[in-house]
Amino acid sequence: MIEFPRTSHAVAREPRVQILGLGGAGTNVLDRIQLDGADGAELIAINTDLQSLTGSVAPAKVQLGPKTTRGLGAGGDPELGYEAAEEVAGDLRAALDGADVVLICTGLGGGTGSGAAPLIASYARDLGALVVLFATMPFSFEGKRRMAQAQDALATLHRYADVVVCFDNDKMADAVSPTAAVQDAFGVADQTLSQSVRAISALIRRRGLIHAGLDELATVLRRQNPRCVFGSGDADGDNRAHLALERALKSPLMDRGRMLSEADSVLVNIAGGSNLTLNEVQILMDELNRHIADHTRILFGMAIDPRLGNRLVVTILSSVEADPGIDAPRIAPPAREPAPDLDSQAVPEPHISFVESDEDVVAVPAARAPVRVPAAARPPVVEPVAKRGGKQEQMQFEPVTRGRFEKSEPTIVDGQDLDVPTFLRRNGRAK
Amino acid sequence: MASEDIVVGLEIGTSKICAVVGETRRDGTVKILGVGQAPSRGVRKGEIVDFDTAGKCIREALADAEEKSDVMIRSVFLAVSGGHVESFNNRGSVTIPDDREDICEEDYEDVQAAAREVTIPPSNIFLHSFLQRYYVDGQDGVLNPIGMMGRKLEADFHIVHGIGNRIKNSIRCVKELDIDVEEIVFGAIASALVVLDLNQKNLGALVIDMGGGTTGYAAYVDGGIKQSGCIAVGGDHITNDISLGLRIPMARAERLKIEEGGVTLGDSLPGETVVLKDETGFAGREIEREMLNTIIHCRVRETLELLRREFDDSNYLDFLGAGVLLTGGCSMLDGVDKLAEEIFGLPVHLTHAHTVSGVTSAFENPQFSTAIGLIKYAQAMQGEKPRGWLSRMARKIPFFGIWLLIPALLVITVVLFFTFRP
Numbered sequence: 117m118i119e120f121p122r123t124s125h126a127v128a129r130e131p132r133v134q135i136l137g138l139g140g141a142g143t144n145v146l147d148r149i150q151l152d153g154a155d156g157a158e159l160i161a162i163n164t165d166l167q168s169l170t171g172s173v174a175p176a177k178v179q180l181g182p183k184t185t186r187g188l189g190a191g192g193d194p195e196l197g198y199e200a201a202e203e204v205a206g207d208l209r210a211a212l213d214g215a216d217v218v219l220i221c222t223g224l225g226g227g228t229g230s231g232a233a234p235l236i237a238s239y240a241r242d243l244g245a246l247v248v249l250f251a252t253m254p255f256s257f258e259g260k261r262r263m264a265q266a267q268d269a270l271a272t273l274h275r276y277a278d279v280v281v282c283f284d285n286d287k288m289a290d291a292v293s294p295t296a297a298v299q300d301a302f303g304v305a306d307q308t309l310s311q312s313v314r315a316i317s318a319l320i321r322r323r324g325l326i327h328a329g330l331d332e333l334a335t336v337l338r339r340q341n342p343r344c345v346f347g348s349g350d351a352d353g354d355n356r357a358h359l360a361l362e363r364a365l366k367s368p369l370m371d372r373g374r375m376l377s378e379a380d381s382v383l384v385n386i387a388g389g390s391n392l393t394l395n396e397v398q399i400l401m402d403e404l405n406r407h408i409a410d411h412t413r414i415l416f417g418m419a420i421d422p423r424l425g426n427r428l429v430v431t432i433l434s435s436v437e438a439d440p441g442i443d444a445p446r447i448a449p450p451a452r453e454p455a456p457d458l459d460s461q462a463v464p465e466p467h468i469s470f471v472e473s474d475e476d477v478v479a480v481p482a483a484r485a486p487v488r489v490p491a492a493a494r495p496p497v498v499e500p501v502a503k504r505g506g507k508q509e510q511m512q513f514e515p516v517t518r519g520r521f522e523k524s525e526p527t528i529v530d531g532q533d534l535d536v537p538t539f540l541r542r543n544g545r546a547k
Numbered sequence: 548m549a550s551e552d553i554v555v556g557l558e559i560g561t562s563k564i565c566a567v568v569g570e571t572r573r574d575g576t577v578k579i580l581g582v583g584q585a586p587s588r589g590v591r592k593g594e595i596v597d598f599d600t601a602g603k604c605i606r607e608a609l610a611d612a613e614e615k616s617d618v619m620i621r622s623v624f625l626a627v628s629g630g631h632v633e634s635f636n637n638r639g640s641v642t643i644p645d646d647r648e649d650i651c652e653e654d655y656e657d658v659q660a661a662a663r664e665v666t667i668p669p670s671n672i673f674l675h676s677f678l679q680r681y682y683v684d685g686q687d688g689v690l691n692p693i694g695m696m697g698r699k700l701e702a703d704f705h706i707v708h709g710i711g712n713r714i715k716n717s718i719r720c721v722k723e724l725d726i727d728v729e730e731i732v733f734g735a736i737a738s739a740l741v742v743l744d745l746n747q748k749n750l751g752a753l754v755i756d757m758g759g760g761t762t763g764y765a766a767y768v769d770g771g772i773k774q775s776g777c778i779a780v781g782g783d784h785i786t787n788d789i790s791l792g793l794r795i796p797m798a799r800a801e802r803l804k805i806e807e808g809g810v811t812l813g814d815s816l817p818g819e820t821v822v823l824k825d826e827t828g829f830a831g832r833e834i835e836r837e838m839l840n841t842i843i844h845c846r847v848r849e850t851l852e853l854l855r856r857e858f859d860d861s862n863y864l865d866f867l868g869a870g871v872l873l874t875g876g877c878s879m880l881d882g883v884d885k886l887a888e889e890i891f892g893l894p895v896h897l898t899h900a901h902t903v904s905g906v907t908s909a910f911e912n913p914q915f916s917t918a919i920g921l922i923k924y925a926q927a928m929q930g931e932k933p934r935g936w937l938s939r940m941a942r943k944i945p946f947f948g949i950w951l952l953i954p955a956l957l958v959i960t961v962v963l964f965f966t967f968r969p
Contacts, residue, residue: 354669355668355669355670358668395666399668517791518787519787519788519790519791519797520591520783520787520790520797521591521592521784521787524591524592524596525592527592527630527778527779527780529853534778534779534780534784534849534853535784535787537784537787537788537791537792537842537845537846538788538842538845538846538848538849539788539792539841539842539845539846540791540792542845
């Protein structure tokens with residue numbers, strides 16, 4: 117009898133994506149994702165606060181620190197959040213086991229998010245998953261203390277997460293009309309976050325014609341102190357390419373495409389049903405090109421997903437350096453270093469039944485290889501603060517004015533509004 | 548007067564609306580009978596933004612033209628402009644059916660239709676397709692293929708298109724005054740028709756129409772239009788810049804631009820000032836001339852540079868034997884030809900509608916180039932159209948005979964009914 121050896125090399129399968137909602141804010145976002153449709157990703161809500169956890173619609177839940185906090189919240193204390201997560205380390209590891217990509221959504225500044233997120237990110241990373249962190253920074257009215265905590269946590273998270281997508285609550289609030297109710301304002305923040313998490317989850321899972329995956333994502337987002345520029349829009353109908361892009365550019369974190377002109381690399385993913393035409397892609401990219409600088413690197417992905425039907429979805433992701441002012445408090449070393457003691461106890465633990473029925477868990481470690489980002493693409497742990505190319509902001513002495521063209525449709529060429537007087541735009545460069 | 552036709556050209560500009568009444572003669576000449584104009588309001592960057600106000604101004608301009616020319620205006624040729632107008636070149640091709648050997652008129656129409664079979668944005672409509680050249684069985688340089696033998700007819704067309712709704716808005720604005728719009732013409736092309744003579748067209752020339760709200764251009768190479776377009780920046784922007792830069796009202800900025808403005812830098816003495824007169828005639832503020840000129844210079848340079856960049860992808864600028872011709876109101880700015888010469892590296896001339904006769908004061912003013920050009924356009928089109936209103940109607944309306952027959956039958960029935968009523 118001839119034994120024919122099976123091919124031993126790994127068979128690429130669809131990566132297993134887990135979305136974790138951590139803390140109060142994270143749980144809210146997770147609920148939103150669940151309602152919007154998780155698209156095949158596993159959702160796990162993680163919180164110290166039992167009440168919020170009970171109210172969540174997520175299929176799987178992990179309570180942090182049943183002994184430490186006794187089902188109450190972490191009370192805005194990251195130390196407590198950290199201890200609570202440490203207490204259930206086994207449960208967390210079991211829940212995270214087998215995931216290829218872990219997306220963690222959390223609100224920084226509080227106890228649970230800021231304390232537990234670095235720990236959970238490091239667990240996930242130890243278990244071989246790629247970690248993408250979506251964090252919201254607190255509103256500035258929540259106080260400086262909270263902001264400082266959030267920034268500390270963010271600094272720590274940069275070490276444990278492969279990709280950090282950071283949203284500014286203040287920025288998102290700008291997008292809401294001043295008369296909108298408070299819950300609407302928070303709703304918008306949740307929605308934006310949910311949209312971006314789902315978009316990235318889809319980006320990873322959907323195998324595209326022109327594939328843009330995690331490696332591209334990491335390239336775009338790798339940065340010292342990133343501020344995420346994210347926009348996603350979908351549309352159908354005759355003019356869907358144009359409309360989808362317009363909606364993407366209208367996203368709160370996009371600043372009507374203005375932020376894009378500062379970015380030096382932009383990830384664009386276009387997904388559509390089987391009737392997506394090349395012409396549409398062309399129209400869309402042409403239009404987008406007007407919003408970005410000439411030297412900007414475009415990482416382009418395109419995917420056909422019959423489930424989208426007639427819709428066309430555009431996702432634009434990029435990051436720009438946040439203003440250096442925010443950078444300052446980070447000089448203080450992060451409060452704790454959870455990594456060293458973690459490495460010692462990296463023993464896989466058996467599955468515990470609280471994880472949702474994972475029928476398709478094929479624990480082939482090699483299969484995970486394709487989605488791993490090469491080491492070079494990972495954000496370097498310590499990177500000297502590089503001098504960025506000398507692009508100095510011009511101080512605007514008076515608000516940009518368009519005079520009699522104030523209300524007319526702007527004429528934009530190369531990102532310049534031609535209605536603004538030329539001598540003002542060229543200020544000093546004229547002669 | 549059977550051999551002449553009276554045509555009216557209407558341009559709804561950003562700074563003024565003007566209506567030109569002209570006579571097109573069979574021998575190919577054009578005579579201007581009268582020019583009516585009214586200051587324009589409700590138009591920005593070549594597009595109507597306030598329907599009612601613009602309507603009133605159009606009525607004023609048309610009334611003025613009627614009075615001056617003593618002609619009753621029923622229909623006009625309308626010029627359109629605006630940053631949305633774009634153009635490209637395309638080749639159409641048809642194969643002559645097997646049962647025929649020679650090329651006939653309908654093949655020409657087919658080839659024109661074939662050239663238009665390209666995707667333009669769904670909101671856009673075609674404005675023009677101008678013939679550039681024919682190829683019969685691949686043979687170049689055919690001037691008129693009709694009657695020739697061939698298997699395949701190809702033709703290059705220059706196609707101009709723009710956003711449908713914006714174009715329709717200008718048409719509607721005129722139609723609301725009970726005036727018919729015979730045809731719509733892209734303003735820059737109308738200007739080019741009248742400032743260029745045949746020789747210049749063959750040599751190659753770029754016409755830049757520097758208007759109030761937009762700057763349009765049309766490039767002729769080898770006798771055909773090769774490129775045309777429009778930038779939504781014009782004289783209005785210069786005025787706005789002055790008004791914002793020197794903090795003076797728009798109306799005064801406009802006057803200052805016309806009376807004192809120039810684009811030449813370093814030409815004025817250090818500290819030389821312009822005195823801004825008060826409404827009452829008293830001396831008011833003093834303005835440094837260099838400052839004023841710098842503001843204007845920056846804007847005009849930018850506009851011309853943007854225009855220059857439109858030609859980056861083609862080498863048409865190398866084929867402009869007759870150079871660059873500037874027309875439109877803004878071309879009257881002092882020194883603009885020198886600046887254009889510097890930017891394009893070509894000889895630049897200031898020009899106006901010189902291929903017509905009649906009211907001299909009208910056609911010698913570069914502001915009226917577009918409106919006069921419309922008459923030239925009308926003349927060019929007339930050659931293609933059957934003459935007489937009945938036959939023209941018959942062409943436009945399908946089953947024209949039936950439409951005549953039905954009312955006639957109705958009348959007869961009614962008459963019969965009343966005569967034989969018991």
